[in-house]
Amino acid sequence: MSPPYVSPRPASGRPVLNIGLWASQTLVFIAFAGIGAMKLFLPVDRLAALWIWPGQVPEPFLRTMGLIDLAGGVGILLPMLTGVRPRLVVAAALGCTLLQLAAIVFHVSRGEANVTPFNLVLLVLSSFVLWGRGARR
Numbered sequence: 001m002s003p004p005y006v007s008p009r010p011a012s013g014r015p016v017l018n019i020g021l022w023a024s025q026t027l028v029f030i031a032f033a034g035i036g037a038m039k040l041f042l043p044v045d046r047l048a049a050l051w052i053w054p055g056q057v058p059e060p061f062l063r064t065m066g067l068i069d070l071a072g073g074v075g076i077l078l079p080m081l082t083g084v085r086p087r088l089v090v091a092a093a094l095g096c097t098l099l100q101l102a103a104i105v106f107h108v109s110r111g112e113a114n115v116t117p118f119n120l121v122l123l124v125l126s127s128f129v130l131w132g133r134g135a136r137r
Contacts, residue, residue: 025077094130096129104119
């Protein structure tokens with residue numbers, strides 16, 4: 001088994017691309033897992049102090065979104081780190097990409113377009129992983 005920092009199947013034999021993909025996967029993991037854990041475990045009033053919308057949606061919706069975020073973050077990194085079903089990374093990247101598209105639509109529909117730059121960054125990173133780990137194979 002390869003060390004975690006080396007892909008079991010390097011992206012087209014291009015080490016720079018492979019490093020970029022690992023970096024993107026790590027950043028998406030940190031963002032999704034961190035935000036997902038916050039949505040799952042912090043009280044709604046604390047989340048509403050950070051972002052407006054958590055106090056304006058049903059709590060089950062908020063907690064479900066936290067679980068989805070956490071699953072996407074773990075799924076985009078853990079399978080390749082462990083070498084167990086690394087193709088799941090592609091499914092997780094697709095899910096993260098679609099989730100960010102939905103988040104952008106959600107925020108724009110609520111008049112919160114000013115908070116979408118972070119979603120756009122995650123959309124680009126997730127799409128890059130989707131392309132690099134999926135289409136490049």
